[in-house]
Amino acid sequence: xxxxxxxxxxxxxxxxxxxxxxxxxxxxxxxxxxxxxxxxxxxxxxxxxxxxxxxxxxxxxxxxxxxxxxxxxxxxxxxxxxxxxxxxxxxxxxxxxxxxxxxxxxxxxxxxxxxxxxxxxxxx
Amino acid sequence: xxxxxxxxxxxxxxxxxxxxxxxxxxxxxxxxxxxxxxxxxxxxxxxxxxxxxxxxxxxxxxxxxxxxxxxxxxxxxxxxxxxxxxxxxxxxxxxxxxxxxxxxxxxxxxxxxxxxxxxxxxxx
Amino acid sequence: xxxxxxxxxxxxxxxxxxxxxxxxxxxxxxxxxxxxxxxxxxxxxxxxxxxxxxxxxxxxxxxxxxxxxxxxxxxxxxxxxxxxxxxxxxxxxxxxxxxxxxxxxxxxxxxxxxxxxxxxxxxx
Amino acid sequence: xxxxxxxxxxxxxxxxxxxxxxxxxxxxxxxxxxxxxxxxxxxxxxxxxxxxxxxxxxxxxxxxxxxxxxxxxxxxxxxxxxxxxxxxxxxxxxxxxxxxxxxxxxxxxxxxxxxxxxxxxxxx
Amino acid sequence: xxxxxxxxxxxxxxxxxxxxxxxxxxxxxxxxxxxxxxxxxxxxxxxxxxxxxxxxxxxxxxxxxxxxxxxxxxxxxxxxxxxxxxxxxxxxxxxxxxxxxxxxxxxxxxxxxxxxxxxxxxxx
Amino acid sequence: xxxxxxxxxxxxxxxxxxxxxxxxxxxxxxxxxxxxxxxxxxxxxxxxxxxxxxxxxxxxxxxxxxxxxxxxxxxxxxxxxxxxxxxxxxxxxxxxxxxxxxxxxxxxxxxxxxxxxxxxxxxx
Numbered sequence: 001x002x003x004x005x006x007x008x009x010x011x012x013x014x015x016x017x018x019x020x021x022x023x024x025x026x027x028x029x030x031x032x033x034x035x036x037x038x039x040x041x042x043x044x045x046x047x048x049x050x051x052x053x054x055x056x057x058x059x060x061x062x063x064x065x066x067x068x069x070x071x072x073x074x075x076x077x078x079x080x081x082x083x084x085x086x087x088x089x090x091x092x093x094x095x096x097x098x099x100x101x102x103x104x105x106x107x108x109x110x111x112x113x114x115x116x117x118x119x120x121x122x123x124x
Numbered sequence: 125x126x127x128x129x130x131x132x133x134x135x136x137x138x139x140x141x142x143x144x145x146x147x148x149x150x151x152x153x154x155x156x157x158x159x160x161x162x163x164x165x166x167x168x169x170x171x172x173x174x175x176x177x178x179x180x181x182x183x184x185x186x187x188x189x190x191x192x193x194x195x196x197x198x199x200x201x202x203x204x205x206x207x208x209x210x211x212x213x214x215x216x217x218x219x220x221x222x223x224x225x226x227x228x229x230x231x232x233x234x235x236x237x238x239x240x241x242x243x244x245x246x247x248x
Numbered sequence: 249x250x251x252x253x254x255x256x257x258x259x260x261x262x263x264x265x266x267x268x269x270x271x272x273x274x275x276x277x278x279x280x281x282x283x284x285x286x287x288x289x290x291x292x293x294x295x296x297x298x299x300x301x302x303x304x305x306x307x308x309x310x311x312x313x314x315x316x317x318x319x320x321x322x323x324x325x326x327x328x329x330x331x332x333x334x335x336x337x338x339x340x341x342x343x344x345x346x347x348x349x350x351x352x353x354x355x356x357x358x359x360x361x362x363x364x365x366x367x368x369x370x371x372x
Numbered sequence: 373x374x375x376x377x378x379x380x381x382x383x384x385x386x387x388x389x390x391x392x393x394x395x396x397x398x399x400x401x402x403x404x405x406x407x408x409x410x411x412x413x414x415x416x417x418x419x420x421x422x423x424x425x426x427x428x429x430x431x432x433x434x435x436x437x438x439x440x441x442x443x444x445x446x447x448x449x450x451x452x453x454x455x456x457x458x459x460x461x462x463x464x465x466x467x468x469x470x471x472x473x474x475x476x477x478x479x480x481x482x483x484x485x486x487x488x489x490x491x492x493x494x495x496x
Numbered sequence: 497x498x499x500x501x502x503x504x505x506x507x508x509x510x511x512x513x514x515x516x517x518x519x520x521x522x523x524x525x526x527x528x529x530x531x532x533x534x535x536x537x538x539x540x541x542x543x544x545x546x547x548x549x550x551x552x553x554x555x556x557x558x559x560x561x562x563x564x565x566x567x568x569x570x571x572x573x574x575x576x577x578x579x580x581x582x583x584x585x586x587x588x589x590x591x592x593x594x595x596x597x598x599x600x601x602x603x604x605x606x607x608x609x610x611x612x613x614x615x616x617x618x619x620x
Numbered sequence: 621x622x623x624x625x626x627x628x629x630x631x632x633x634x635x636x637x638x639x640x641x642x643x644x645x646x647x648x649x650x651x652x653x654x655x656x657x658x659x660x661x662x663x664x665x666x667x668x669x670x671x672x673x674x675x676x677x678x679x680x681x682x683x684x685x686x687x688x689x690x691x692x693x694x695x696x697x698x699x700x701x702x703x704x705x706x707x708x709x710x711x712x713x714x715x716x717x718x719x720x721x722x723x724x725x726x727x728x729x730x731x732x733x734x735x736x737x738x739x740x741x742x743x744x
Contacts, residue, residue: 001456001495002460002461002491002492003482003490003492003493003496004456004489004490005199005458005490007363007488007489008488009360009363011277011362012276012277013261013262013276013318018170020170021170022314024316026318027321028259028261028316029259029276029277029278031279031362032278033362033363034132043457043458046392046393046453046455047454047458048455053394059311068271068276069274069276070274070276073275080171081126083167083170083171083172083173085171085172085173105303110321112363113277113279114257114281115255115257115281115736116736117129117130117176118127118128118129118130119128120126120129121126121127122127123125133735133736135644135649135650135733136648137634137647137690138649142418146425147688148631148688150688150689150690151647151693152631152632152633152649152688152689153631153632153633153649154649155649155734191643191648192643192644192648193648194646194648204419205418205419206419207419207420209374209376209415209421210378210415212374213374234375236735237651238629238631238651239627239653239732240379240380240611241378241423241613243374243376244374244375244377245373245374246373246375247373249740249743250705250708251739251740252704252737252738253737253740254706254736263727266542268542269542270549291703293700294638294641294703295702295705296703296737299640300737329543330543331542331543331544332500333539333543334539334543336498337498337575353517363488363501364487364488364502364504365500365501366500367499367500367501368499369498370497371497381610381611381612383609383610384525385510385521385524385525386525395563396564398564398565399509400507400566401507401509401510401526402525402526402527402528403527403609403610405610405611439519439524440519440522441522442522442524445523450604484611485507485527486505486527486529487503487505487608488505516646518673543684579663579666580624581622581624584662606623609625612628613624613627613672614623614624616623616625616626617621618621618623
């Protein structure tokens, strides 16, 4: 199994309006350091998992839709608790769609939210 | 597959009394930077793998039993070679027991012992 | 010169309402990984720069006033552009005041805002 | 599942002579920070995955054949595009062969090529 | 004293043709993870050390002249031993020139060449 | 000002027998990740701060006298509280002595003791 992983980051605001989240019910924010991993059992004829330039471009484009946004105001997240786990899957799903012409393997998105906490989603 | 990972650290003394370990047969010590990962195929209704506050509290409580201890003097480790691998499984098993009311998925414990060596245990 | 450095992090929302900041004029947010350094030419009789437990407690207390907050709504920051540089100095000044009974040396606060950008303030 | 991971690094020159690689068709170079992971379902009687000293020695020996080399001039790579993915598998295969008397589990080699890009190969 | 620091990286080939450098006399290469720090005693009226977007743009532009290059073939380095220390100063000097209309404080360039070695140059 | 920095680590046991240290009065231990920095206003004729191979060799030799030791049993530390600050200065002083034939500039030793705490000593 081969993998390629790239790192980007975004800065967002949101609130988590459920008593479960205690102080995070307030409007607050986060930097997510996004590690996006592409996994494949085989390499292309150029000996790569995929075109890393394309992978970066797709990832930046997906992330740019969230970067510098207040997630509470985005209609795509209406009625959703935008936890780190939820956002990892959302970003995964968007990268999956945007990369389907160049990559069909497993994708993993890991979001680092502080120096001591991370959440990820991996899907086939 | 979703994961949540948290980081804590502990400082312990021990010796590894078997000729196999060369200079580590001496009483020495280590900082273990513990990365504890909780894996789950589904999220709760709050869109989380588990309550991260609970996960941190359980992890700190398990680690506090080892922190600032000389492992050679703990009866629970009598007759055991307390290698990093062994301790990763021990911490895993204790977190498994302490979290069983709130989490039933896979748990992975990775202990960083220097800037260039790690050992981990993952169990279902 | 001796130093002791500790790391904590906070998650905040804010906006930077000046055209200079482009997309960061939007309500967005950040995780700040705060490295707080205490510098001293001498050690105490216990061979330390200061009581690291006290230093952590003071730092956590200062940071807790910002953590999970929307800085735009805090009266202490009214009319201020809460840039990373500004916040590094604000946190420095608050730690300075809160630690004055136990420490009189130089303090440096460095805030990491992404995996590739930091700002700091150091004052005597 | 237990793992042990060690870190070493090498510095090499090479070119990637295919239009696919754009500017990387030029003679250029890289530092690869190599994370080598050994995975095993059981521990030895000394409570280890394998002798970490042996693992380091084998890894250093394999890497030393590439360190400070121009890969374009090595006959073993003639006609090959020495991408990071390809090199991760090559290093994996060499460590596999060199360690077969002391380890039969899964080996993963992850090469960090910048602060924001990695490639890996894992084989049974 | 305020600072802003940004991180970028480049990949180059070169040789160090002096017996002093042992195996590094060979054509080899390196990834340099470049941390560029801008230091200032005062902030602008926008509460920043300098426009971080401009700082990134200037830094990327300076680094792009070296990225994916064989330094042995660049006329600007003819007859020079392109050590990490030398390159840190070269990059510093180029960023100094390129930023002189927007920044007049101290600049520090630190180049990480492996996971365990760095060189830097700081100039007023 | 030029600097070169290298990283090594050691694993030691010790106790801090003063009520000031609370639980660290127990026999416990630590991994110290040692960052050793050599600072110089000028480069040698080979464009380096100093011979990095010599610097590594001197540093490893100094650290090897502490590695895998119980500091409480070393006569050189009798009656001393071997805090991280104290050890940073001790290692600095030993590297100073061992390197005096090849380096006369400033030396800084920073010891990382966990993922969120460091102490350092810098001397001319």
